[in-house]
Amino acid sequence: MKVGILSSGGDAPGINATIRGVGKTAINNYGMQVIGIQNGFSGLLYKDVVELTDPSLSGILNLGGTILGTAREKVFRKMITSPDEKDREQIKAAYHELGLDCLVCIGGNGTQRTTWMLSELGLNAVGIPKTIDNDVYGTDITFGFDTAVNIATEAIDRLHSTASSHRRVMVIELMGHHAGWITLYAGMAGGADIILLPELGYNMKVVIDKIQKRMEMGKAYSIVAVAEGVEVPTRERPAAYFAREIEEQTGFETRETVLGYIQRGGSPSPYDRILGTLLGGHAAELIHEGKFGRMVARLGNKISDVPLSEVAGKLRLVNPESNLVVQGKRMGISFGVW
Numbered sequence: 001m002k003v004g005i006l007s008s009g010g011d012a013p014g015i016n017a018t019i020r021g022v023g024k025t026a027i028n029n030y031g032m033q034v035i036g037i038q039n040g041f042s043g044l045l046y047k048d049v050v051e052l053t054d055p056s057l058s059g060i061l062n063l064g065g066t067i068l069g070t071a072r073e074k075v076f077r078k079m080i081t082s083p084d085e086k087d088r089e090q091i092k093a094a095y096h097e098l099g100l101d102c103l104v105c106i107g108g109n110g111t112q113r114t115t116w117m118l119s120e121l122g123l124n125a126v127g128i129p130k131t132i133d134n135d136v137y138g139t140d141i142t143f144g145f146d147t148a149v150n151i152a153t154e155a156i157d158r159l160h161s162t163a164s165s166h167r168r169v170m171v172i173e174l175m176g177h178h179a180g181w182i183t184l185y186a187g188m189a190g191g192a193d194i195i196l197l198p199e200l201g202y203n204m205k206v207v208i209d210k211i212q213k214r215m216e217m218g219k220a221y222s223i224v225a226v227a228e229g230v231e232v233p234t235r236e237r238p239a240a241y242f243a244r245e246i247e248e249q250t251g252f253e254t255r256e257t258v259l260g261y262i263q264r265g266g267s268p269s270p271y272d273r274i275l276g277t278l279l280g281g282h283a284a285e286l287i288h289e290g291k292f293g294r295m296v297a298r299l300g301n302k303i304s305d306v307p308l309s310e311v312a313g314k315l316r317l318v319n320p321e322s323n324l325v326v327q328g329k330r331m332g333i334s335f336g337v338w
Contacts, residue, residue, distance in 0.1 A: 001030070001032045001033070001287070002032070002034075002035065002099050002100055002101050003026050003032050003033070003035070003100070003102050003104060003287060004035050004037050004049070004098060004100045004102070004103045004104065005019055005022055005035070005036055005037065005052070005068065005104045005106070006036070006037035006038075006043060006044065006068060006106065007019070007068050007069075007106040007107060007130070008041055008070055008071065008106070008107040008110075008114070009070060009107040009131070010070070010072075010108065010132075010264065011066055011070055011264055012130050012131055012143065012144030012147075012148075012264060013064050013132070013143070013147035013148070013264070013266060013267065013268035013269070013272055014130070014143035014147065014268040014272035014273060014275065015065070015066040015070075015143075016061065016063045016065070016067055016276075017143070017272065017274075017276035017280070018106055018128055018143060018277070018280040019036070019052075019057070019060070020057045020061055020277065020280065021278065021279065021280020021281045022034070022128075022281070022283050022284050023052045023280075024054060024057050025280065025285070026287065027052075027053070027054050029284070030284060030288045032284075032288075034051075035051055035052060036049060036050045038050060038068050038069050039068070039071050040070050040072075041071075043069075044076075044103070045090070045091070046094075047098055050068075061273055061277075062273065063267065064265055064267050064268065066106075070107075076114070077110070077114060079091060080118070080121075091121065092121055095118075101287075102124040102126060102292060103115075103118065103123065103124065103125045104125075104126050104128060104283050104287075105128070107127075107128075107131075108130060108131035108135075108136055108142075109131070109135065109136055109314075111127070111130075112129065112136060112295055112308060112312055113312040113313050115127040115295070116293070116309060116311075117312075119293035119309075125292060125293065126283045126287060126291075126292060126293075127295035127308055128283055128295070129142045129296070129297065130142055130143060130144060131145070132144040132148035132175060132264055133145070133175065133176045133177050133181065133182065134176075134179065134181040135176070135178065135179035135181065135315050135316050135317065136311070137314035137315060138295055138297055138306040138310065138311030138314070139295070139296075139299065140297070140298050140300065141275070143268070143276040143279065144268070145181065145182070146269045146272050146275075147266070147267075147268050147269040148263040148264065149182055149186050149189065150269055151259070152172075152182055152183075152263055153185075153186045153190045155186075155257070155262075156172060156186060156187070156189075156191070156223060159172060159257065160221075160223065163223060164221050166221075167252075167253070168252070168253045168254060168255055169222045169250075169252050169253070169255075170221070170222070170223050170224065170254075170255055170256075170257065171224040171226060171242045171243045171246070171254065171255070171256040172192075172225055172239065172256070173226050173237060173256065173257070173258045173259065174187075174225060174226070174227055174259055175227075175228055175260070175261075175263050176198075176227045176228060177228070178229045178315060179198065179199070179315065179316070180196075180198050180199055180200075180227040180230075180318045182263065183196070183197055183227035184324055184325065185324070187328075188324055188328055188333070190223070191223065192225035193210065193222045193334065194207060194210055194223070194224040194225070194333070194334045194335075195224075195225050195226075195328065195334070195336075196224065196226040196227060196230050196242070196336045197335065198227055198229035198231070198317075199317050199319075199320055200318075200320050200325075200337050202336030202337060203336060203337055203338065206334060206337060207224070207242070207245075207246070207334065208245075208246065210334040211224075211250055212250055237256075237258060239256035240256055243256035278298075279296045279297075279298070279303060282296045282305065293308050293309070294306065295308050295311055
């Protein structure tokens, strides 16, 4: 049996651990042949591949990024959704010309949707969820999230000391696209005073009142963690908008920090290495058992899998009534709403 592996979409710490988990399990436990498809789905079309062996998969567990490269797949997605049958036949032809028995697609929401579309074309495919945003529907957690939260939490920790020294309000903007998972977890772990999430919205008066009340209580500084997906009425980034509004309305010196792509880089945390290894191993198991059209998932304490048809195109967002949000409110942390 011949298996292809590709990574698509934005990079995330733990992709290489996952490639290693799929490849080494497939080779050593099931005797499969494994090839790496380079630069996402475009590598499938152009048959840009490399043989993956047990030795070539050694030494990559702790590496950030992806040894196979990755890309956003606008051209491929246009082809797979094209009304022209020739476009879809070209995709199928590339798959069969490579002699593949299954394609493993590592990626976020867009990738899982594309993987489902490949399955609908009659091609054997298995999806592995990947994103720092933790917003892939059908799994409780994605690899990359833990590393991103660790990085963001350390940044908030560092802001505490400079904020207290200068008696400032510090606004830090964190990644997550439309989901607030990184901001919620890093904000709680880092001791942010105000946490603003796309799922909850905000009332600027609530934000201002919270900062003023803290100053009146003798608390010399405040930390505001805001998700990049929070909508603001100007063309500014959320951090810049909130920093400007806070300083104008309170008179307190305010600074903003946009952490950005630092959250996606570097070596994966031990948790993400283990999660990627487990998800990769389960993908190889599904292939061996002939169970295609599925996405591997972490559900509770178990590594499992779900039909791609049930998760494709859906987002997993923060529940405003989740335990962490509720506990934060009980502790006096403001989420920008009444």
